[in-house]
Amino acid sequence: MLTESEPMTILVVDDDEGHCELIRRNLRRGGVSNPVVIVHRGDDALDYVYGRNGLQPAARPERLLVLLDINMPGRMNGLDVLREIKSAPATRKIPVIMLTTTDDPREISRCYDLGCSVYVTKPIEAQGFIEAIKRLGLFVSIVSLAPHQADLAA
Amino acid sequence: MDLDDRNHARYALAQTDPGNEESLFRNVVESAPYAMLLVRQDGTIALVNAEAERLFGYRREELIGEKLEMLVPASLRHGHVALRDGFMAGPLSRPMGAGRDLFGQRKDGSQIPMEVGLRPVVTAEGPSVLAAITDISVRKRADAELRQVNATLAATNHALRRANAEITQKNAEISRKNEEVESFVYIVSHDLRAPLVNLQGFSKELELCCAELETAVARLPLAAAQTQELMAIVRDDIPGTLHFIAASVGKFDRLINALLMLSRTGQQAYRADPLDVRAIAGTTLDMMRRATETAGAHIVLGALPVAWGDATAVGQVFANLIENALKYAHPERPPEIEIDGTVVGGLAQYSVRDNGIGIPRHAQTRLFQVFQRFHPERASGDGIGLAAIKRIVERLGGTIWATDAPNSGSIFRFTLPHHRPEEHPPC
Known part of the structure; x- marks a missing residue:
């Protein structure tokens, strides 16, 4: 079910191309048919969110959902990106789902301290995403079940 | 001689030769x-x-x-x-x-x-x-001795100070090395996980593809033999291959988890509380009751001395040692586990003795190293338990070692501080 306004855009930020592809497939499999934008670096993610460096501004911040990997090489890792997004009033309300390869309790608590909404541990499966998105209360606004998925669910 | 006596003597002298000052002088000199x-x-x-x-x-x-x-x-x-x-x-x-x-x-x-x-x-x-x-020879000798003692003291002092500086430096080096190892393990664990996620994820994709392929093949208008041939590939060969990949990935994942756990063991902040170790061991046994009862284990918990440390960590040590005793029980007799303790040289010393299969001779030296498994046929595990336990015990200020029990089986012993650790170690 699509909402009447523009659909939410999902920004996937992960340096590992394989992970990005798996996320994309799993989102589809989970029935999420929203536009998915994939970037591999923290800088690129912020450029996209703020519409810098010639990138079109994203959908309005309130129509954006970010899936953010913690461990990324380069100037900005996932925590830096999260900190930046959560410190700017214009973007503070963007829901951020942190993706990590570890369940290190200290890392988890650091993410929550910085204001992440949900935390998903890789490997990520369709079910994990659906759960995370449900917990964000965004299920209705982003998930549209494809017919064969509905059949499978029945 | 007191004053009166001396006066008396002088009078006596004076009386012996009154008026003779020379004689008095001689007497004074003489005495x-x-x-x-x-x-x-x-x-x-x-x-x-x-x-x-x-x-x-x-x-x-x-x-x-x-x-x-x-x-x-x-x-x-x-x-x-x-x-x-x-x-x-x-x-x-x-x-x-x-x-x-x-x-x-x-x-x-x-x-x-x-x-x-x-x-x-x-x-x-x-x-x-x-x-x-x-x-003044006595005084001179004493002076010389004093100088000698002073020189020795100064030399000892100097040596002590140098040793101290060395220790401080070594300690700094060790903690730096430790930090390096911790962060190395942490990074490796993270970076090893990333490709693993892909292996896992894309294996799953292949599995899903196989399912779709199977449906597609079933719909194809083919001769039975051809269908059978294709089905064999889709149903057996590919899933069989995927099974091996999944098993290896799973094992890899467990090893990385164990490494991560080990690195966290090195990083956790420990408390220094007074501990009723017998109560801790008792609680641990209660929590493990199901496992010990299933194994039909007979457990004796002796009197254990108190210690200083972190209750959770000490509980982990007992849990691991008891778990090991159950894991490596002798196939022909029910496990008997004896937990005991004593105080040796200011340290609380605890022992966990079992009647299991014991420690192979070749394993003794590598027992507490990471990823060592000596009875892979006996029990599943990551070969990380004892390595983690050793780290815990050492971080609590103790040591751990293992010996053969007299009538087969093994004894694990570890120490903990029996007295309150000094807040400022003497330097």
Whole structure:
């Protein structure tokens, strides 16, 4: 079910191309048919969110959902990106789902301290995403079940 | 002798030869507690007392009338004559040899360090000098010993300080190395996980593809033999291959998890609380009741001394050792586990003894290393338990080791601080 306004855009930020592809497939499999934008670096993610460096501004911040990997090489890792997004009033309300390869309790608590909404541990499966998105209360606004998925669910 | 006695003696002396001051003088000199010599202007000895005889080893008749220089070490005699003449030319009461060490020579040739006080006196035979001599060899020896002791102390102090500096440096090095290892393990664990997620994820994709392929093949209008051939690939070959990949990935994942766990064990902050270790062991046993009962284990919990440390960590140590005892139980007898403790040299020492299959000889040295498994056929595991336990115990300030139990089985022993750890370790 699509909402009447523009659909939410999902920004996937992960340096590992394989992970990005798996996320994309799993989102589809989970029935999420929203536009998915994939970037591999923290800088690129912020450029996209703020519409810098010639990138079109994203959908309005309130129509954006970010899936953010913690461990990324380069100037900005996932925590830096999260900190930046959560410190700017214009973007503070963007829901951020942190993706990590570890369940290190200290890392988890650091993410929550910085204001992440949900935390998903890789490997990520369709079910994990659906759960995370449900917990964000965004299920209705982003998930549209494809017919064969509905059949499978029945 | 108190004052009254001394007065009495003087009166006695005076009475022996009343009016004779010479006699009184001789008596005073004689009774002086240090060596005294009366020397004429030309350097001959006119009078000595008993102390002087004792000090120099001459009888007085050997000294009187002789030149004073016979009591001066041979090498100094010549110079001494000039000094003596100089003093006689303008005699003043003074200590002799200011700033120099003075030596006298005994009859037997040995030399004595001494202090000499000089006082000019006038006698019937003309101007003379009264010399009072104190043997300072004891003091000198004590001084020398003191200097020696001081030097030794200073050297020891220096060595201690150097050792201390070395220890501080080594400690800094160790903690830096530890930090390096921790962050290395952490990074490796993260970075190893990333490709693993892909292996896992895309294997899953392949599995899903196979399912779709199977449906598609089933719909194809093919001869039965062809369908069968394709189905064999889709149903058996590919899933079989995927099974092996999944098993390996799963194992890889467990190993990484274990490494991560180990790295966290090194990073966690531990408390330093007074611990009722028997209660901790008891709680641990309660929590493991199901496992121990299933194994039919007989467990004896002895009296355990108290310790200082972190209750959770100590519980983990017991849990791991008990778990090991269950895992490596002997196939022909139910496990018997005996937990005991004692205090040895200010450390609380605990033992967990079992009657299991014991530790193979070749395993002894590598027992506490990471990823060592010595009975892979006996139990599943990551080979990380004992390595983690060793880290915990060492971080709590103890050590852990294992030995064979007398009648097969093994004994694990570990120590913990029995007394409150000092907040500032002595340096």
